[in-house]
Every structure is written in structure tokens, then in C-alpha cells.
Amino acid sequence: MLAAALEMIDRDSVAxxxxxxxxxxxxxDPMALYRHAANKAALLDGVAEIVLAQLTVDTTDPDWRHQLRIVARDFRKLAVAHPNMVPLLVTHPLATPLGLRPLGTLRPLEHILDLLTHADFDNADALHIYRALFGFLYGHILNELQEIVECPEEATDLLRLGLHRLPIAEFPLLRDLAPALAAYDGAAELERGLDILIAGLGKTMTPAVMRPRRERRP
Structure with a gap:
């Protein structure tokens, strides 16, 4: 049922x-479906869970920077594969208290906290890193998936993007960026952003190396 619901969302929309x-x-019979999901909201929660179940975190990776890059790339791939699901993955959860969210949508958070605390970050710093990563990632996804081309049949990037409407005296730099905006590469932009973010986190967030390391659970 959830797989069929996801196919319908991918093909049409959540609405x-x-x-x-x-x-x-x-x-x-539609009434029979209510034995499995109480209402549409519960159905959408289930669909979000099966999508995020594909986002795995290797909590045993000794290189937390490497693992966060993998998670970010995989999340982007999920969003690009299921663009109609992005509101349910990015914006909808922000309106729901953590304790009321479907458990499956919280597992990536728990696993990333596990990864980072085993890298000797304390709990609060691990949460800060998670928030920084996904704050960047959510913004990137929303920016990548939005439609920026106004008139695809036009001959120049300035016209295709509609930037010719901006007063040249007020927005000279933005108008000059038309070729760069038109050549947007989501995967490449993600890597540039991760370079900046992870380098900054590595410098400002210091693991508590002086405290005893936690033993891994079997």
C-alpha cells in the first residue's frame, strides 16, 4: 500500500x-485501507518512513566527515528521485514536535548522533553538527528543485531566467551571474557546500578526546 502511494505521489502529487x-x-475498497492507515496523514507518515528508510548511516565509520558526506549525497539522491516528497521530508516535519514524528523519520537523526558521539563529540555538539548539516541540506534541496527558467525558448541566459527584468543599475552583479545560474549543477554545488560546511565544523567543533571513549554496543 505504501509503495503504491509513493508511486502515485511521484506520478502526480501529494495533494x-x-x-x-x-x-x-x-x-x-478504499474503506479497507483504513485498517492499515487511520487517515491520509498517517498514510503520508508511512510513505515518508519508507523513503527515509533508504537513508542509511554507517555508525561504525571512523571518519565522521566521510560518513556525513555519504549521508548528504544519499539524501539529495532521494530528494531528486522523489521531488514531490520533498515537502514531507523537509518542511512538514519542522511543524511537528520531535516526539510526535514517525519513528522511522527520526532514525537518521539517532544514527548520526550515534556516529558523532562515537567520534568523541558530546551529545550537544553532535546535535549541533546534525542541525548544521541538515539545515544546509534542506536549503540546498529546496533551491535545487525550484524552477528557475522563465522562458526556455529565449536565446540568452539573461532572458531565459528572466533577469533582464531587474534594473541594471540596481542589480548589476546578479544580472552578470546569469550564465552561472543557468549552468547550475546540483551535485557539484552540494560538494562545494559540504567542503565549506565540514571544513568549518572540523575547525570549530572539537571532539572531547580527553574523555574515555564509549565502547560500541555489540
Missing amino acids: RLSMRRLGQELGR
């Missing part, structure tokens, strides 16, 4: 998903 349409898709 067009309903228990009635999902029942038709599955060839089932």
Missing part, C-alpha cells in the same frame, strides 16, 4: 493522493 484514489489504484 492528489487520497484513500479513494489509492483504493482504485490497488483494486481495493
Whole structure:
């Protein structure tokens, strides 16, 4: 049921998903679906969980920087593969207290905290690193997936992006950036941002190397 709901969201949108349409898709009485999901909100929570279940964190990786890069790349891949799910993965959770969110959506957070505390960061610093990473990542995803081309048939980047509408005396730098904006490469921009973010975290967030290391759970 959740897989079919995800397919419908990918094909159409979250707004067009309903228990009635999902029942038709599955060839089932829509009322029978309520035995598995109390309402559409619960159904969407379940879909978010199966998407985020694909985001794995190797908490045994001794190089926390390397592992955070892998997590960031994988999250971007999920978002690009399921762009209609982005509101459920990025913006919707922010309106829900942590304790009320589906457990599956919290597992990446728990696993990243596990990774970082085993790298000798204290709990508060591990949370700060997580927030910095995903704050950057959410902004990147929203920026990458937004439509920036106004008139694709135009001959120049300035016209294609609609930047010719900006007064040249007030926005000369932004207008000059038209070729760079038109050549946007989401994967490359992600790597540049991660370089800056992780280098900064490495300098400002110092593991508590003086305290005894935690033993790994079997």
C-alpha cells in the first residue's frame, strides 16, 4: 500500500493522493485501507518512513566527515528521485514536535548522533553538527528543485531566467551571474557546500578526546 502511494505521489502529487484514489489504484475498497492507515496523514507518515528508510548511516565509520558526506549525497539522491516528497521530508516535519514524528523519520537523526558521539563529540555538539548539516541540506534541496527558467525558448541566459527584468543599475552583479545560474549543477554545488560546511565544523567543533571513549554496543 505504501509503495503504491509513493508511486502515485511521484506520478502526480501529494495533494492528489487520497484513500479513494489509492483504493482504485490497488483494486481495493478504499474503506479497507483504513485498517492499515487511520487517515491520509498517517498514510503520508508511512510513505515518508519508507523513503527515509533508504537513508542509511554507517555508525561504525571512523571518519565522521566521510560518513556525513555519504549521508548528504544519499539524501539529495532521494530528494531528486522523489521531488514531490520533498515537502514531507523537509518542511512538514519542522511543524511537528520531535516526539510526535514517525519513528522511522527520526532514525537518521539517532544514527548520526550515534556516529558523532562515537567520534568523541558530546551529545550537544553532535546535535549541533546534525542541525548544521541538515539545515544546509534542506536549503540546498529546496533551491535545487525550484524552477528557475522563465522562458526556455529565449536565446540568452539573461532572458531565459528572466533577469533582464531587474534594473541594471540596481542589480548589476546578479544580472552578470546569469550564465552561472543557468549552468547550475546540483551535485557539484552540494560538494562545494559540504567542503565549506565540514571544513568549518572540523575547525570549530572539537571532539572531547580527553574523555574515555564509549565502547560500541555489540
